[in-house]
Each structure stands twice: as structure tokens, then as C-alpha cells.
Amino acid sequence: MEDLKFKYLERLSEIYPTIAQASTEVINLQAILNLPKGTEHFLTDIHGEYEAFAHVLKNGSGSVRRKVDAVFGNTMSSRDKQALATLIYYPREKMDRVKKEENNMEDWYKITLYRLIEVCKRTASKYTRSKVRKALPKDFAYVIEELITEKAELTDKESYYNEIVNTIIRVRRAEEFIIALSELIQRLTVDHLHIVGDIYDRGPGPHIIMDKLMQYHSVDIQWGNHDILWMGAAAGQRGCIANVIRICARYGNLDILEDGYGINLLPLATFALSKYADDPCECFGLKGSTSFTAQEKEMEIKMHKAISIIQFKVEGQIIRKNPGFKMEGRNLLHRIDFEKGTIDLDGQKYELLDKNFPTIDPRHPYTLTKEEEDIMERLERAFLNCEKLQEHMRFLLNKGGLYKVYNNNLLYHGCIPLNEDGSMKQVKIYGKTYKGKELYEVLESYVRKGFFAVETKEKERGRDMMWYIWLNENSPLFGKDKMATFERYFLAEKETHLEKKNPYYSLLENEKVVDSILAEFGLSGECIHIVNGHVPVRSKNGESPIKCGGKVLVIDGGFSKAYQKETGIAGYTLIYNSYGLILTAHDPFESTEAAIEKGSDIHSDSIIVKRVMARKRVEDTDDGKRLKERIRDLEFLLEAYRSGRITEKI
Ligand SMILES: O=P(O)(O)OC[C@H]1O[C@](O)(COP(=O)(O)O)[C@@H](O)[C@@H]1O
């Protein structure tokens, strides 16, 4: 042990070769520990709504506006503060508008630059000089640093700053400078972003969101069931591929696949148009609003039906291949009486709303026709070979996982499968039993195997496991007793559409249960929380996102337009800054245009969940723990230098 420690100190002395260097580092680290904790921003269930996502990201769920308020207080009107905030979110667009209205732009530049510099100073003051420097835009790095650093030794500070600002305006760089400052403020306002799952499906731009996330300075992702579905599809799992296409078709979003990812859907389209030529496919109408022509719409609807039938067949095969998934109950095609157009569900007969199944052979209902097989083969190849999709999935794999413990908060998308009595449910995965944290871990290991395992069998298991995580009742990401897709398309009886939630969701007010979950992930004591998404909070019905006295925060982002009618709002986001936790309820997002025009933020309400007594510092965070360890090691090194066990390397 001693030997190992000595070796470690020797290595450390290579980085800090002198007493002076090691002690400077100790002083620097100690200074960081005393800075206020960086702001964390939590978003979930974005569901392809890239405009609303970009807006919330730009305004830091109200954080930018709070900064503007803190800097200018009552010295500026609320309208001016809002205009300044909008400028920070959308500098280019806002300036275009201002130019049309203002007759003295020089004055406007001067005032605006001055204001932005003040906000920038305040946002940067939380960070070390070196961190701010790293965030500075290359072109203006030197000047911005001059402007935001207090110059105590200058007697006439004002004229010094004025000179710089005047020069910027004179050389016609004011606009670029305003843009650079605005982006810097956005960048510094949020230190770290958590995405608690479900980037994909329903909305039109998940690929645009992924591109944005890949450029973001600091982010982690807890995979949602919809993300896993896309990961499975990208790994070539047929059940996942069929579901991905079906959901895109359902929401009129097939162009995500065609234009966004360059996946060719022509074979499916041609097949659907010929197979369902005279079929109105009434059960397969599109959700949400689309701008399709009648002809386009007809094609989407037919493709929607074609891929749904393929999905039910392919899923039947996966279920039969994996009896351990215990999902035979979800195989429904063989229970259809194709002559009568009825289905037998647990002894009860139901009439099907659509009786036309030209591709199903009643004797072998789960077998794909030659054409369907051909389509699936081509799609499988297209998903596997799509470079952009694979790149997005690699990013999810690198930055993501099924859960995360971060600064005393436990983050996951769905739930912890529980029994009725609140104990953790034992779940069998390929013959072995797991629960709680171990269940999460084994599932995550299979997801990674689905991409990286060398051995074919293990890889296949990994792939099938992604489909399992998407919809199995024991999946912590799904957490419902069944996914009633078939019933929702084909049966009128609403009771068959019901998807019963795992007891987890009704036990969230039970402190014993909540504590046991937190403890399972190593969390105990004060100021610990579970943050999860997945289930829309029906605030219209008085439901609160704050459960168990604030220990659990269910922040389904509700970005998804399809769900806003049900919930009454556009969901919640969470901010954890040095003063505490702030939950923001959002109003539906109209459009970027409207946000600039009206200068509206989309948050309607901010609820302070927890206000800390003393402002939290870096010292109180996970990063702080690591820094303290580093300081301790460096102090050992200093001791070794001073006692002569290690010599300085000058
Ligand atoms: O309303 P849609 O888009 O058809 O989706 C409904 C399906 O989505 C699910 O709610 C899963 O998606 P979420 O993870 O967003 O809840 C299923 O339980 C349900 O069958």
C-alpha cells in the first residue's frame, strides 16, 4: 500500500515538479471550492420538439432572465429587461427587428453593449478565470476579458471601457460583438445539462436536437424508452425498426427518416400503395397537425398500416424466440378470427374496426410475406449503415446511461419496478434475477452489448433487450403492464386501451419507499432527490410534480404537443443553482417567431422547491469532492518534498 502511494506521488510530482507549483495548485483548487456551485439544468421528454427545446436551452428555464433581474433590479423597466433577455436568446433576429424601428442605432449599440457587459460580468463571476477563458469566442476573447474583468488599479475606468466600446462601434463590429456576448451569457448561465430521457419520437426534429446536444458544452443523458427504441433500431433490431417507422408515420414525420437520416422508405411506400390500394386504412389516421396534400396523406396512412402489420408480426417472432420475456400474452394476431373480423381477448370477443389483412396468412400469422421480408432486410441494412444515425447513437452511448447519481440527485427516466407493497420487484433477465440498481445495471450492460459484443449470441441478446426495455412491463423505462398498441388501433372499447402503471407511480408519496429507492443508489441524508420524467403531470387536474414533500420531482417536460391538451401546460423543467432547486412550469411554445416578436419566455410559473440556507458552493458538490481529494494528494506530495522522500525536479 505504502509502495503504491509512493508510486502515485512520484507520478504526481511529474505534473507538479516543484514545491512552488504544487502549492500554487493547492491554492487554486481551494479557490475553486469556494466559488458558488454551477447551475444545473434538467430537461426531459423533449420528443422531437426542437424549437421549444432550443428556446428553453437559450433561456436556461428562466435563469438568464433571473440574471438580468439581479443585475438591473429596479433601475430598468420590466419591458426593457424582457427585451434585453430576448436579445440574449436571439441576438441576430432581435437586432434585425430593432434596426427597423430604431433611428439612432449608435446609441442603441452603446447602451446594449454596456448592458450585456454587465450581465456577462455577473454570469462570469461564478467561474474561475480559466474556465471563462475557455468559453470565450476566439475573435473577441481578449477584448471581452478586458471588459468583464474588474480593473481595480484604473482610476478612470469609465473612459477606459467607453473607449473600447466606441472603437467596437466605429470599426462596425458592434453586431458581431453583441452576438458573441449573448452567446457567452447563454453558455455561462448553465454549467451542466441533464436530459432525463425521450429525445425521440412524436415531434419533427429529434435529429436536430441531437446535433445541438453534440455541441453543448457539458451534458449527460438518461436514456428514455423512446431513445432506447431508436438505439435498438440503429443496432438493427427489427422490432425496434418497425416501431420507429410506425411512430414516425403516425405523427406524419417520415421525413425525419428520409431527409434527416437519409433512410430510403421507397420500398415500403410502393408496397403499401399497392397492397392497400383500395383500403381507406381508417384506423391509421395521422396524429397532430400536418401540412400534407391529400395524396401525401393517403400515402402516409397506407405506409402507417403496412408497417404496423409488419411490426405485429416481427414482434410475435421476437416474443416466441424469447420465452423468458414472458410476453406471449401480447401476441394477438393468432387470436383473430379473420373470417368474422373479431378477436378473442381473455375469453371476451371484440369486433375489429378494420378487417382487411391482405398480408396475413391465418395459419402462420406471424410470418412476413416475401415482400415484407424484403422490405425489412433493406430497412435493417439502411439503419445499420446510416452514418448520421450511428453517430447520434454513439453520442447517446458515450454521454448516456440508464441512470445517474449527480450531486445527491438520482436521475432516471421512468421508474424502479416495485411490488404493490413497495418492495423492489425481482425481474428475470436471461435466466438470472435482479432488482433495483442491479436491474438497471444489467439492462444497461445488455444495451452496450447490443452494439459492441463480439459474440453473435450476446449481441443478439443485447439487441432484443433494447426492444424489451421499450415495452416490457418489467422495464424501468416503461413501467406499465402492457403497451396496448394493437388495441388502440383496432378496438373501439376504451377499457382495452388501458395501460396500467407500475405501483411505483402511486407510491411516490410514501417516504419509506422513496427513501429505500434513494438508499439503493447510495443516497441518504438531507437534500437528496429523485428526478424522473416519462409520465405527463396532469396539472390541469391539480396534480403536482412535487411528490413526497419535495423528495421526488416528476418533471415530464411535456414538450410533446400531443400531450399538452391533456396536461394543460407544456410541462416542467428544473434548475439547480447555488440557491436551491427551482421548478419551472412552461406555457405551450408557439413558435420562435412569436417568442421574439412578443419577447415572451415560455415559463409561466416558477416554484422554488428548495431554498438552501447557505449558498451552495463547489465544495458541496461531487466535483468538490474530487477537488478535495486532489488537494489532499497534493498536500501529501508537498510533505514528501519537504521531508526529502521525493526531490523537486527542477
Ligand atoms: O400517444 P401515442 O404517441 O400513440 O403513444 C402512446 C404510447 O406511448 C407510450 O405512452 C410510451 O411513450 P411515453 O414514454 O412517451 O409515455 C405507450 O405507453 C403508449 O402506448
Ligand SMILES: [Mn+2]
Ligand atoms: Mn417515456
